[in-house]
Amino acid sequence: MVEELLTAAAGVGMAVAAYAGAAARVVKQYERGVVFRFGRLLPQVRGPGFTMIVPVIDRLHKVNLQIVTMPVPAQEGITRDNVTVRVDAVVYFKVVDAAEALVRVEDYRFAVSQMAQTSLRSIIGKSDLDDLLSNREKLNQGLELMLDSPAIGWGVQIDRVEIKDVSLPETMKRSMARQAEADRERRARVINADAELQASKKLAEAAGVMSDQPAALQLRLLQTVVAVAAEKNSTLVLPFPVELLRFLERAAQNQPGPGVHGHGLRPEAPRTPTAPTERFEDPLPGLPGEPGAPLPEPLDDTLTGPPVDPDPDPRGGP
Secondary structure, three states: HHHHHOOOHHHHHHHHHHHHHHHHHEOOOOOEEEEEEEOOOEEEEEOOEEEEEEOOOOEEEEEEEOEEEEEEEEEEEEEOOOOEEEEEEEEEEEEEEEHHHOOOOHHHHHHHHHHHHHHHHHHHHHOEEEEEEEHHHHHOOOOOOHHHHHHHHHHHEEEEEEEEEEEEOOHHHHHHHHHHHHHHHHHHHHHHHHHHHHHHHHHHHHHHHHHHHHHHHHHHHHHHHHHHHHHOOOOOOOOOHHHHHHHHHHHHOOOOOOOOOOOOOOOOOOOOOOOOEOOOOOOOOOOOOOOOOOOOOOOOOOHHHHOOOOOOOOOOOO
């Protein structure tokens, strides 16, 4: 009798252990348990930790409440300004109501993915190319609103939506590159012209100052020579300016001479031109060219009189 009781107790213990093993469930901290009994949803959602269900009768579904990162496949569309682009994005969402996420929609992940693709194509058609490239924050907010409106009824909350990349055709890339290059060249020319205008005004003012003080031009020339000669890698040709000659000429005219007024001497009288004198050449060739030979002295016309013809005409004519 005792053996039968022990055997029955052992059987009951095994049955209880098997029941406990089949009924025991563990829900993690980031999960929630939704129980269906005979297909009907129980109102109480099981929290994290150890929980029990009725084997064979109850079905426990665990729902993850972590934020899900879902990439949206690249969508090709035409913008409002008729430019073909290819845009991809990423969606961050989480389940806030586990029971609604299981009951309202068959597969909430697939539903969010399809809705994100549709909304992204709609945003592409409503936006300009410049908005897709530079005003993405506004487009991200628009996408989040478009996704959050239907998803809130599924027990899903859209955390944020980000546009990852915008792919453009090669022809459009080249056109945009030429446009950017032309704009930069235009700004460079405007800046250069502005600099030339300011420099011309300063040069005009400097020219006015130098016209009043001619010596300033010479000083500026010397400064330029010093600046060029400092490199010592080129040949320097220094022109002699006419203004320097004029400056020296005016300085010489303003300074008195040493023999006129400086020492009390009278100015010398101008010399009268004298009559040209004649020189008689030596009839002997080669003698005047010898070294040390004396030169013939000039004769005065007032003492010798007019020249005599060495070969007079025998007939007495002139």
